Amino acid sequence: MQYKHSHEIFFKKYINLGLYIFMARAMKSITVEEVMSRNPRIVSGELTVEEGAKILKDLGISTLIIEEEGKPVGIVTDRDFVTKIIAEGLPPSTKLRDIMSTPIIMIPHKENLEDAAKIMTRRKIRKLPVIKDDKIVGILSENDIARISPDLIALAQEYANIHQENSEKEKMEEYIAGKCEVCGQFSLRLTLYNGMLVCPECLDSMR
């Protein structure tokens, strides 16, 4: 749509903001658990990208959780095959560990879709693993949210831009899982501190 006058853009922006607040309220009543896909595939980082691609194709899924010593340390999505493997010309024998994204940003199963949309928007991720009793029980994708509310992600982005200062202070209920960059131990609750991802114990000793 073309706008002739700047006030039209102004009104569009605030109509969208109103629409977002309205939709966000509705999305607050739906938990991620109700919408996520279940039975996430958890595999070893030792698998090659060729093996990983075959699993995705055979199961008709788009996300692999990568574990080491029984702990989830990374995530590989179908997009990674395009953006990392093909774009960088990596061989099919490349290990999944070498292309995985780490740490994993996760959301507790009882959180609502609005918070999920906010985390995805701010973290710029399309897949959000869902955690329950310290186990990954599902994956919420941007498409899962779009099925329920097609514009929520786009409007969450617009809303975040308008409310940038506020949104940074707002506390999000998210888990950041991976290896502590100080002690090397796995933690579900890493925090970014002085440019490093640290576990709660190391964070205590650094402060």
Ligand SMILES: [Zn+2]
């Ligand atoms: Zn640590």
